[in-house]
Amino acid sequence: MSTQTAPAKSTRPPVSNDVVIETRGLSKVYRDFWGRQKVRALKALDLEIKKGEIFGLLGPNGSGKSTTIKLLLGLLFPTSGQALVFGQEATEVTKNERIGYLPEESYLYKFLNAEETLDFYGRLFDMPAAVRKERTDELIQRVGLQGARKRQLREYSKGMTRRIGLAQALINEPELILLDEPTSGLDPIGTREMKDLILKLRDQGKTILMSSHLLPDVQDVCDRIAILHQGELKELGRVDTLLTVQDVTQVRAKGLSAAAEAEIRAVIEKHGGELLGMDHPTLSLEELFLNIVRDSEARPGRRASGGK
Numbered sequence: 001m002s003t004q005t006a007p008a009k010s011t012r013p014p015v016s017n018d019v020v021i022e023t024r025g026l027s028k029v030y031r032d033f034w035g036r037q038k039v040r041a042l043k044a045l046d047l048e049i050k051k052g053e054i055f056g057l058l059g060p061n062g063s064g065k066s067t068t069i070k071l072l073l074g075l076l077f078p079t080s081g082q083a084l085v086f087g088q089e090a091t092e093v094t095k096n097e098r099i100g101y102l103p104e105e106s107y108l109y110k111f112l113n114a115e116e117t118l119d120f121y122g123r124l125f126d127m128p129a130a131v132r133k134e135r136t137d138e139l140i141q142r143v144g145l146q147g148a149r150k151r152q153l154r155e156y157s158k159g160m161t162r163r164i165g166l167a168q169a170l171i172n173e174p175e176l177i178l179l180d181e182p183t184s185g186l187d188p189i190g191t192r193e194m195k196d197l198i199l200k201l202r203d204q205g206k207t208i209l210m211s212s213h214l215l216p217d218v219q220d221v222c223d224r225i226a227i228l229h230q231g232e233l234k235e236l237g238r239v240d241t242l243l244t245v246q247d248v249t250q251v252r253a254k255g256l257s258a259a260a261e262a263e264i265r266a267v268i269e270k271h272g273g274e275l276l277g278m279d280h281p282t283l284s285l286e287e288l289f290l291n292i293v294r295d296s297e298a299r300p301g302r303r304a305s306g307g308k
């Protein structure tokens with residue numbers, strides 16, 4: 001008879017060190033003043049986000065994105081289920097020292113300039129003066145606000161406000177960055193710059209969770225996404241896998257003659273396939289817009305006339 005005892009059965013698999021965020025059956029019900037159930041904002045969310053990922057939380061208005069972020073920050077308590085960040089309960093607020101947060105709405109003091117703003121947030125993290133100065137200079141440079149560092153934030157455009165908001169979220173050199181609608185309200189150039197900043201953060205090994213309903217932005221930067229609807233997880237996976245149409249094969253070629261194209265059609269038919277289209281690829285509107293603006297900056301006065 002074996003003397004070995006079976007290991008105690010665990011309902012949870014061991015958490016790998018690579019897992020930065022983990023939620024199990026995470027649910028939130030908002031109640032009214034009398035404690036009556038008002039809204040079931042999040043229903044049994046199971047998520048795992050790994051170190052170095054850019055993870056997108058997608059969903060229409062009211063689907064539970066901000067609620068999820070607030071639960072992860074410990075700003076709200078779950079009604080049931082669990083949220084772990086760096087292996088700690090999300091309600092343990094000391095873990096927030098390792099997190100940067102860019103809220104959807106600006107909460108920055110309008111009468112401070114960029115330097116004063118970052119110095120103020122550095123003080124909240126008890127950073128010594130010399131470190132605050134160094135960090136402020138580095139972040140202002142990183143978000144491209146060198147020319148506006150002495151201007152009060154009330155004079156900032158929406159794009160500049162978003163950039164100083166991101167700099168503020170990075171003041172404590174966080175390992176995890178939570179971005180609520182980072183590109184909302186930005187023009188295409190501001191959007192591209194914000195997306196490039198997010199990609200650079202990932203290259204530095206940071207983990208990023210961003211919520212958005214701007215689908216092209218999510219498609220451009222996120223490695224994986226979760227789609228929420230009415231508080232429920234509807235889809236979860238890698239963006240490239242989710243967007244790949246498995247049963248369609250796309251062939252792209254340059255310099256084909258009409259005869260060659262006819263041959264290709266014949267081959268597809270011979271093998272029982274159906275030709276769905278053979279056309280010229282298009283740029284995205286974002287690519288076209290950015291090409292035109294960059295071209296105009298390089299050659300002022302020249303008119304673009306490609307589309308007629």
Ligand SMILES: Nc1ncnc2c1ncn2[C@@H]1O[C@H](COP(=O)(O)OP(=O)(O)OP(=O)(O)O)[C@@H](O)[C@H]1O
Nearest residue numbers: 030038039041059060061062063064065066067068
């Ligand atoms: N403090 C609150 N009290 C009551 N209900 C709330 C509260 N905050 C959010 N809700 C409700 O919870 C649901 C989810 O809201 P949440 O803000 O998480 O959605 P969201 O996906 O972030 O939406 P949006 O894209 O508009 O920011 C909505 O029905 C919302 O009305």
